[in-house]
Amino acid sequence: MATFFGEVLSVYSRAVEEDDRDDEEEENEEDVEIRRELEEKRKVQMKWCSDEGQAIEGSSDKKRTCSHLIVAVGTNATGFVSAFILNSASWHRVGWLSVWNERSRGSGPSPNPPAPGEPGCVLYQQRDDDSVLIxxxxxxxxxxxxxxxTEQLFMCLQKRGLAVTVLSDVPVAEYKTPDYxxxxxxxxxxxxxxxxxKGPVTCPFLEQPNIVTGxxxxxxxxCQVHSIPAVLYQNYSDVISADSDTMExxxxxxxxxxxxxxDPPSADVLQKFTKASDLHGNLYT
Incomplete structure (x- = not known):
């Protein structure tokens, strides 16, 4: 309905049956319940392992001491960690972060990826030295x-004396520079x-207007908010799968x-990781 001055007013009909209103309320309740279930399913949970590799009930309150945390994010970052560090038998799984969402996958660049549904964010320490957590x-x-x-991970760590290194893959197409x-x-x-x-940095700092995401x-x-010493290394590459040069x-x-x-891996070890990644990303397999 319009007034003399052209203002449009909303007009609602009173001819609405009570049954229709009841249906709308029931649908709203169903939507709320579905959202509640999704929110519960999407919660990130932290679990530590026993010596036998089993989850410890109530272990999310456990505080673990380490002086250096390395977080690897992306195909080549996780591939580098697997091939150059975790390839040694002294490393073992001590916990994991359980993550579920519409795009989550229980697989990675390792030659023996976890089965679907298993955690994709896994924590490792050495058996005889717990100073480093990966x-x-x-x-x-x-x-x-x-x-x-981040809250689930850091609330389980002693922050005193902790330093953090982050390794992350980024497509070179996202790198902004006036030069070719x-x-x-x-x-x-x-x-x-x-x-x-305050430690050393082994490469140039990220130039503006480039940003870090994810x-x-x-x-x-x-780390910035809680005054934890941390350095992030972004690896700009033109490949989307595990690549030995990018890992290097x-x-x-x-x-x-x-x-x-x-431990520099042999050619056979590197080939296992790159082949596993190629098979995982092949459209025809």
């Missing part, structure tokens, strides 16, 4: 889960650190870390 995240973490993920990026320059690293980080940004932001780019950034011994 979080290998091969699952997608949705935007609404990023805060939960030659193919021979790819892959390359760029760094970003928290204010509390899980890597959430971890670095958490992380080597110099991690080699100086205390408690980390890099």
């Amino acid at each position: 979080c290998q995240c091969s699952s997608y973490v949705a935007e609404d889960q990023l805060f939960q993920w 990026v030659h193919g021979s320059d790819v892959p390359f690293l760029r760094a970003l650190s928290s204010s509390a980080y 899980l890597a940004a959430a971890v670095l932001s958490h 780019a992380y080597r110099h950034a991690v080699s100086s870390a205390k408690g980390i011994k890099l």
Whole structure:
């Protein structure tokens, strides 16, 4: 209905049956219940393992002490950790972060990926040295889960004396620069650190207007807010699958870390990881 001055007024009909209103209320209740179930299912949960590898009930309250946390995000970051660090028998699984969303997958670049439904964010420590904790995240973490993920991880760690290194894969197409990026320059690293980080950086800092997004940004932001020394290394590459050259780019950034011994993998070991990634991303298999 319009007034003399052209203002449009909303007019609602009173001819609405009570049955229709009841149906709408029931549908709304169903929607609320569905949303509640989804929210519960999307909660990020932290679990620690016993010596036998089984989940410890109520273990989310456990505080673990370590001096260095390494978080690997992306195919080549997790592939580098698997091939160059975890390839040693001294590393074992100590816990995991359970993540479920519409895009999550229980698989990664390792030659023996976990079965569907198993956690894609796994924590590792050495049997004889617990100073370093490695979080290998091969699952997608949705935007609404990023805060939960970082809170669940860091609330289980003693923050005193803790330093954090984040390794993250980024497509080179997202790198903004006025200069042309030659193919021979790819892959390359760029760094970003928290204010509390005073250690060395093995590559140039990330130039403006480039930004950090996703899980890597959430971890670095958490460290910035809580004054935890942290450095992020973004690996810009022109490949989407596991690649030996892209993995190798992380080597110099991690080699100086205390408690980390890099064992250069053989050609056969590298081939296992790259083949596993190729098969996982092949459209025809």
